[in-house]
Amino acid sequence: MEPSIPLRIAYAFASLAVITVYGLLLIGSMARISAKVQGRVGQPVWQPFIDIVKSSGKRNSISHGVMFWLGPVFRLAGGVGTYMFVPAVLGSVVFQNFSMSGDLLLVMYFIFFGQLGMALGASEGGHPYSAIGVSRGLAQMTAFEVPFALSIISIAVQYGTLDITKIVMAQQGGFLNWTLFTNPLAVVAAMIAFLGMSGHNPFSVVIAPQEIPIGPPTEYQSNLLGMLQTNRAVFNGAKLVLYMNLFFGGATNVPVMVVKTFLIYFVNIFVGQAFPRFRTDQAIRFFLGVPTLIGIAAVVLFAF
Amino acid sequence: MRTIPADIAERFEVGPLVSKRADLSTLDVDAKDVPELLARLRDRHGYRHLSFVTATDQIEEGVFVLTYMLHNHADNHSLGVKCRVGRENAVMESCHLLWEQMWTYQRELKELFGIDFPGSPRVDESFVLEGWIDIPPMRREFDTREYSERTFPTRPGRSTKDPATHMKEKLYPEAL
Amino acid sequence: MSDIKFTRALADPDHALKPAGRPGPLGKPLVLANDGLPEEEKAWFCDAYPTASGPYKGILENFLNWARSKSLWILGFGTGCGAIELRPLMTSRFDMYRFGIQPRPTPRQSSVFVIGGYASVKTLKRIVRSYEQMMGPKFVVALGSCTINGGMYWDSYNTINAIEHYIPVDVYIAGCMPRPEALLAGFKELQRKIRRGECEGAVKYAENFEWYKANQKKVIHDWNMPDYNY
Numbered sequence: 081m082e083p084s085i086p087l088r089i090a091y092a093f094a095s096l097a098v099i100t101v102y103g104l105l106l107i108g109s110m111a112r113i114s115a116k117v118q119g120r121v122g123q124p125v126w127q128p129f130i131d132i133v134k135s136s137g138k139r140n141s142i143s144h145g146v147m148f149w150l151g152p153v154f155r156l157a158g159g160v161g162t163y164m165f166v167p168a169v170l171g172s173v174v175f176q177n178f179s180m181s182g183d184l185l186l187v188m189y190f191i192f193f194g195q196l197g198m199a200l201g202a203s204e205g206g207h208p209y210s211a212i213g214v215s216r217g218l219a220q221m222t223a224f225e226v227p228f229a230l231s232i233i234s235i236a237v238q239y240g241t242l243d244i245t246k247i248v249m250a251q252q253g254g255f256l257n258w259t260l261f262t263n264p265l266a267v268v269a270a271m272i273a274f275l276g277m278s279g280h281n282p283f284s285v286v287i288a289p290q291e292i293p294i295g296p297p298t299e300y301q302s303n304l305l306g307m308l309q310t311n312r313a314v315f316n317g318a319k320l321v322l323y324m325n326l327f328f329g330g331a332t333n334v335p336v337m338v339v340k341t342f343l344i345y346f347v348n349i350f351v352g353q354a355f356p357r358f359r360t361d362q363a364i365r366f367f368l369g370v371p372t373l374i375g376i377a378a379v380v381l382f383a384f
Numbered sequence: 385m386r387t388i389p390a391d392i393a394e395r396f397e398v399g400p401l402v403s404k405r406a407d408l409s410t411l412d413v414d415a416k417d418v419p420e421l422l423a424r425l426r427d428r429h430g431y432r433h434l435s436f437v438t439a440t441d442q443i444e445e446g447v448f449v450l451t452y453m454l455h456n457h458a459d460n461h462s463l464g465v466k467c468r469v470g471r472e473n474a475v476m477e478s479c480h481l482l483w484e485q486m487w488t489y490q491r492e493l494k495e496l497f498g499i500d501f502p503g504s505p506r507v508d509e510s511f512v513l514e515g516w517i518d519i520p521p522m523r524r525e526f527d528t529r530e531y532s533e534r535t536f537p538t539r540p541g542r543s544t545k546d547p548a549t550h551m552k553e554k555l556y557p558e559a560l
Numbered sequence: 561m562s563d564i565k566f567t568r569a570l571a572d573p574d575h576a577l578k579p580a581g582r583p584g585p586l587g588k589p590l591v592l593a594n595d596g597l598p599e600e601e602k603a604w605f606c607d608a609y610p611t612a613s614g615p616y617k618g619i620l621e622n623f624l625n626w627a628r629s630k631s632l633w634i635l636g637f638g639t640g641c642g643a644i645e646l647r648p649l650m651t652s653r654f655d656m657y658r659f660g661i662q663p664r665p666t667p668r669q670s671s672v673f674v675i676g677g678y679a680s681v682k683t684l685k686r687i688v689r690s691y692e693q694m695m696g697p698k699f700v701v702a703l704g705s706c707t708i709n710g711g712m713y714w715d716s717y718n719t720i721n722a723i724e725h726y727i728p729v730d731v732y733i734a735g736c737m738p739r740p741e742a743l744l745a746g747f748k749e750l751q752r753k754i755r756r757g758e759c760e761g762a763v764k765y766a767e768n769f770e771w772y773k774a775n776q777k778k779v780i781h782d783w784n785m786p787d788y789n790y
């Protein structure tokens with residue numbers, strides 16, 4: 081049965097709320113796991129919530145004009161947009177979002193869109209560190225987009241469609257049907273790109289949250305910062321769900337989704353705790369090297 | 385035993401070579417000879433490294449003693465070239481052409497002692513003190529305590545104890 | 561907390577601001593002189609006085625205060641020897657993250673300013689600028705005897721003696737230098753004070769703005785920045 085439009089919108093909000101809370105918990109728990117690896121107790125799992133409340137509860141804030149204000153809005157739009165066109169749980173009425181209305185290209189566009197909007201807004205702040213952060217971020221993004229795009233092309237060729245729901249459908253019926261096993265090269269390339277996308281070590285130089293240049297959000301404060309923090313959760317959730325759908329067979333119910341996305345995100349921590357940080361130029365060289373070759377191999381394998 | 389090289393002894397009026405340690409000696413020289421002497425030491429005698437330049441305020445004699453500390457790496461020997469400059473309107477010839485880092489030392493001396501080095505690059509810019517308006521603080525007639533009391537308000541109730549008597553009172557009260 | 565009277569007696573009459581009390585004629589906000597800036601730069605900077613927002617009361621404010629106390633972001637600006645004791649706090653041994661304390665590189669996002677010991681006049685200038693750029697409510701923790709009464713630099717020609725003449729301070733941690741344990745105790749105390757709603761430094765600063773400004777200008781002789789860095 082097809083739900084009516086108002087109902088679908090209501091469902092979409094519910095689904096968004098769930099992914100926000102889940103994303104924040106995910107960030108919190110990953111921080112705690114990293115702390116354990118480092119032999120610390122670590123922050124509470126709900127620390128991201130407190131941070132958002134605190135940031136939003138600041139009594140004054142400053143603005144550098146409309147564009148500055150729009151930066152986080154674009155960013156949030158990018159995050160929400162990415163999520164809205166991906167079915168979080170296959171066949172669920174609440175969590176299917178608007179996945180019928182958009183395809184993979186739209187989602188990829190949204191991933192890019194948030195970054196670009198943020199870049200515009202952050203430069204408006206006039207802080208030199210914002211500019212440094214933006215240029216680093218865009219350079220690194222351009223680099224990891226290459227293996228990511230190649231892997232998307234590869235699976236588009238493999239399944240003969242760009243519709244995410246169809247791609248998930250094709251992977252149902254046993255885990256041997258997952259892209260992970262039918263097209264391992266594409267998955268490897270995409271997972272490496274994922275490391276860059278999430279900005280953990282070794283690709284954490286863009287948003288180095290505790291060093292001198294914090295990256296694009298240097299000038300953002302108060303509620304705008306709260307918005308960026310929320311977006312981080314939504315965007316993380318959206319990317320995880322997208323990856324789960326494309327490569328790991330999607331999910332047919334919420335617990336499966338939670339387990340799969342948690343494990344996908346865990347790859348970040350696994351790698352991040354073992355490797356030191358790359359400089360931006362090293363990161364670019366890295367992405368354009370082996371991962372790109374793997375991506376090309378994945379395309380070539382399925383195109384011919 | 386180190387001796388003053390012959391070419392230096394015959395060109396300049398230099399005092400005796402005072403040996404402080406095996407690897408450190410000082411040499412007194414007239415202020416007007418300093419640039420030439422430094423150049424000669426650097427180019428002919430291997431003292432290629434300028435370790436530091438500093439001044440001491442000999443207020444009783446009315447002079448600043450400037451020390452240019454050079455180092456000879458081949459020999460592992462440091463040589464301090466000392467000269468005296470009058471305290472009133474203290475001016476010294478600038479040696480910034482010999483070592484570039486001399487700029488900074490001379491700027492510092494200008495700010496903290498008020499010794500001028502005409503022609504030295506950026507010598508008039510402030511070095512560590514921004515917006516200093518009193519007499520240069522390293523001159524001995526500058527009373528730092530009086531200045532601090534005059535300028536920086538304090539929290540009332542601060543008391544200071546002489547460390548020696550205080551520790552004696554605490555540890556050996558019977559000795560008092 | 562502080563036994564200082566906010567009088568204008570300390571202020572040097574030469575450097576004192578224009579006697580412009582906040583509620584100006586016709587209720588219009590009064591304009592800062594922006595003394596130190598060259599004429600053509602004056603327009604680039606805000607010339608309004610800071611306004612005191614708060615203190616507020618009520619359930620919502622209590623909740624926000626709780627959140628503020630649980631999420632203390634330190635401005636990563638080490639101003640004296642004591643700053644070296646902040647570093648161990650991040651390590652596994654002391655682990656300040658478990659109290660929700662994190663370092664933050666920009667004043668815009670941080671809520672706690674740790675004055676790490678003596679402040680020379682040159683540093684004080686940067687302290688004032690950074691402090692004013694932080695978003696309220698903001699808290700100041702002052703470490704070490706130097707910030708309290710000058711410590712071993714009490715008679716120095718270049719270090720101020722009591723930081724609270726220049727910015728409002730919420731918690732002092734005594735010692736020269738205080739150990740990381742003492743720092744943690746200080747942060748805990750700060751959290752308790754925030755939860756009780758007693759840390760209104762930003763309000764105090766805005767309300768006694770002329771007094772603070774006059775004190776700052778008395779020691780910072782080459783004032784070449786805007787009068788208020790919002």
Ligand code: SF4
Pocket residue numbers: 640641642676677678703704705706707711712713735736737738
């Ligand atoms: S109190 Fe001691 S440790 Fe701290 S700044 Fe002063 S001298 Fe340094």
